[in-house]
Amino acid sequence: MSNQNFRNGDRNDDRYADMFTRLDAANEGAFVPFVMLGDPDIATSLEILKALAEGGADALELGIPYSDPIADGPTIQQASIRALSHKIHPSDCFEVIRQFREIYPDTPIGLLLYSNLVIKPGLEKFYNDAANAGVDSILIADVPLREADRFIAIANETGIKQILIAPPNASNETLAEIGQKSQGYTYLLGRAGVTGAETAATIPASELIAKLTQYKVAPPLLGFGISKPEQVKEAITAGAAGAISGSATVNIIEQNLSQPEVMLSKLREFVSAMKQATKK
């Protein structure tokens, strides 16, 4: 597994590698929106994913609603609460992904969720269900490197890429380990704290990005506190392979709950503006 290098694209089902190859050729970075599956309900959720893709999202990062999201600020907590109020199950979420995958066979899809949703059904079942639905990667917010090995082992068996987080306070030792183990992409935290657009990301100094390259981590996508096109541009200028925006995307959903058509068109516009900023 040590040959899971930076932008290794020799597997034809490696959608992330294909995406980065395509973006490199076009001289662009990646823009990846995050939304919570099942928010505000299952039917609208599929329409939202389609709107994000139509707006130009290079990949999607998707949450599965959870009762106790300790790494999330109020915006994404509320998204979980809205989805759970409709009794959304992980199986419903996989079904939305499967339907989206039929329409968009090449868009990389990542899950970002909490460990207990994986532990309860059993790692093997969860990763298999995800793979069968068309998921490319899994990031578990409350599984740090120190607990990650058994998750990475199952990921490798099921063809899923285990995404690791590089926090701004990571030691060289941690970065080196991420370098050995990361696949797909690396989630680079823009700042400390929880998710939310209220506190802006600190675009990391080029030294940190240079360090990531030195340790051969998978391409870094900057997340946490990214809500504006200027921040996307700045992140890419600093050397990130792209940017992830969650709370700003979810805010659009929250503010337009009563008018789904407006919500979808605003999502398309938002993604389009953020994507525009990835062009170097």
Added chain:
Amino acid sequence: MNHLESKFGQFGGMYVPELLIPALDQLEQAFIDAQSDPEFQKEFMELLTDYAGRPTAMTLSRNLVSNPNVKLYLKREDLLHGGAHKTNQVLGQALLTKRMGKTEVIAETGAGQHGVATALACALLGLKARIYMGAKDVERQAPNVFRMRLMGAEVIPVNAGSGTLKDAVNEAMRDWSATYDKAHYLLGTAAGPHPFPTIVREFHRMIGEETRAQIMAKEGRLPDAVVACVGGGSNAIGMFADFIDEPSVQLIGVEPAGKGLHTAEHGAAIGKGTTGILHGAYSYIMQDEDGQIEESYSVSAGLDYPAVGPQHAHLHDIGRATYAAVTDDEALYAFQLLSRKEGIIPALESSHALAHALNMADEAEDGTIIVVNLSGRGDKDLAHVHSILGGQTNE
């Protein structure tokens, strides 16, 4: 890497965002250093003795047990400053906070007992405390909210989720992930990610050590059983720790059965829960088929938590400790009985342990010695119990 074992068998671990790992490692190192630092130990011991009032008494009950040949002792943590065992470990962690050069303390509280203990320790040691408390609990526990504020702590109501303890823990962890440079998260029970379960146990282990010395002085032998209530499990692990390697001593934890284990309204994570991860540790938790955390219930806010400390999960799995459950009604009965028969008003939490110990005493052979940890006093529960009993007390 960890210097101390982060797991108890398969339980425990550090299931937290990567961002918090450096703060947990720093805490582990500070704890290891402090444990072998005579200056730290001296200051901790002085605070426990001169400020908190250790050692606490051990009282042989005079009127509770009908069989004169069965002895029931009460370990009187209710007499500790602050009104519960909580003060022990809070003093220890507050000293660690200073040792790490941090100036702020974050804490969660359910009934307010851990919040009060945190507030008093921070007032004493010059630390700035902010305490997260479920909005529902803020309403239900107004006197404790006032106590915390009197002692200078900021109390922050949490509206998210169920507005109770687990949501307060979530919010405290969120705060910590943005402020770990200057703030210590002073977790209130023997749960959460490593190294908290170990630190909390070690800072409460004098409960069992004193019990051992006191029972040896009075009886010349170890007790047959020690009994303690278990929410997260801090007073129980403090009582058990010194007896784990004494196979003749039964360790008995008592979980809240609420309105009955056959209902959904209880807090018996070991008794009725399944294994999973909550608040950073793999343990027994209350959850649905998907892994969503369920709300717990108990008449006693301090036991109203849908998980249990990982060492208890392990002690249960290896059969070293036994976990029983006691309903609201049984606990309320024991609450009144101790008040009536011995002139001690116990916390509702401790009343659970007492209720089970009384059942054991009724069935025990002649010569049996049982120690129950009376983890707190009942002042905080008076209004609640009064409203339940409607002004009527029975025997």
